[in-house]
Amino acid sequence: MAAEQAGASPEELALRLAQSQREAEELRKELEETNRGVVALYGELETQAEQLRQANDLKSRFLAYMSHEFRTPINSMRSITRLLLDRIDGPLTEEQEKQVSFIQQNAIEFAEMVDDLLDLAKVEAGRVEISPGWFEMVDLFSALRGMFKPVLTNPAVSLVFQEPHDVPTLYTDDRKLSQILRNFISNALKFTPKGEVRVSARFIGEGMVTFSVADSGIGIAPEFHQSIFQDFSQLQSPLQRRLRGTGLGLSLSKKLALLLGGTVRLDSEAGKGSVFSVTIPVQLQGAKPE
Numbered sequence: 001m002a003a004e005q006a007g008a009s010p011e012e013l014a015l016r017l018a019q020s021q022r023e024a025e026e027l028r029k030e031l032e033e034t035n036r037g038v039v040a041l042y043g044e045l046e047t048q049a050e051q052l053r054q055a056n057d058l059k060s061r062f063l064a065y066m067s068h069e070f071r072t073p074i075n076s077m078r079s080i081t082r083l084l085l086d087r088i089d090g091p092l093t094e095e096q097e098k099q100v101s102f103i104q105q106n107a108i109e110f111a112e113m114v115d116d117l118l119d120l121a122k123v124e125a126g127r128v129e130i131s132p133g134w135f136e137m138v139d140l141f142s143a144l145r146g147m148f149k150p151v152l153t154n155p156a157v158s159l160v161f162q163e164p165h166d167v168p169t170l171y172t173d174d175r176k177l178s179q180i181l182r183n184f185i186s187n188a189l190k191f192t193p194k195g196e197v198r199v200s201a202r203f204i205g206e207g208m209v210t211f212s213v214a215d216s217g218i219g220i221a222p223e224f225h226q227s228i229f230q231d232f233s234q235l236q237s238p239l240q241r242r243l244r245g246t247g248l249g250l251s252l253s254k255k256l257a258l259l260l261g262g263t264v265r266l267d268s269e270a271g272k273g274s275v276f277s278v279t280i281p282v283q284l285q286g287a288k289p290e
């Protein structure tokens with residue numbers, strides 16, 4: 001190359017130089033165009049992201065308003081059915097009692113649904129207050145045991161709380177943790193026709209603790225392991241048709257676990273039962289224990 005250039009005349013060299021300059025100029029123009037294109041695309045993406053944010057915000061606000069407004073009429077239904085069932089306004093026939101109890105049961109379910117929606121809206125709007133405190137696992141387990149006692153109506157299923165041994169005193173939001181476990185346990189009881197639902201806690205090291213709810217129920221095929229954690233997601237099964245629910249419990253639990261600095265996990269196979277677990281820090285990060 002050097003020898004070639006050494007042999008070239010000054011005119012030839014000038015020509016080549018001009019040619020390279022032209023090429024460089026073309027390249028620069030092309031680059032500039034690409035650059036402008038990228039900037040335009042980026043702007044478009046930003047606009048779409050903003051629109052998505054607004055839509056999401058609107059959805060959260062709608063959910064919050066709606067669920068809030070539903071509370072008053074539901075509560076009056078609940079108190080009126082209670083008055084009727086307490087015979088404050090006189091006796092009821094057997095059939096009337098059945099019907100009023102049915103209304104009461106539905107009002108209670110409706111109220112739970114509305115509470116879930118409101119919670120979800122609050123989480124999405126970033127308006128959930130985390131209030132951590134010190135508490136013992138055994139106390140949480142005994143509170144849960146008390147809560148589930150009245151709903152254990154299937155004698156073929158037992159609910160077992162395994163005594164936690166190596167779990168240290170926790171510093172986190174016990175009400176949120178309890179809400180996650182309540183969702184897991186009520187699902188496990190719903191989808192376990194016979195056998196056992198076992199709740200346990202284990203210290204797994206590095207400041208983390210895992211709570212598991214294991215059932216011997218219908219199980220979940222691997223292809224649904226991700227989707228059931230999304231809003232309103234419910235799987236088809238003969239059991240599902242008889243049961244109610246909104247499909248919000250797991251999505252709410254996943255969001256609450258994130259707020260507590262943790263994660264949720266599912267191990268399950270169809271027909272072989274399921275283990276839902278939540279792993280959170282023993283001490284909520286960023287919160288200052290007194």
Ligand SMILES: Nc1ncnc2c1ncn2[C@@H]1O[C@H](COP(=O)(O)OP(=O)(O)OP(=O)(O)O)[C@@H](O)[C@H]1O
Pocket residue numbers: 116183187188191215217218219220228233234235236240244245246247248249250251274
């Ligand atoms: N332990 C389980 N065994 C089998 N399937 C389960 C279990 N837990 C959840 N599922 C499946 O995941 C779906 C979603 O559960 P999720 O708790 O979100 O909603 P849901 O229980 O149907 O309604 P909600 O909790 O809002 O009352 C359930 O409808 C069911 O199909």
Ligand SMILES: [Mg+2]
Pocket residue numbers: 183186187245248249250
């Ligand atoms: Mg549920």
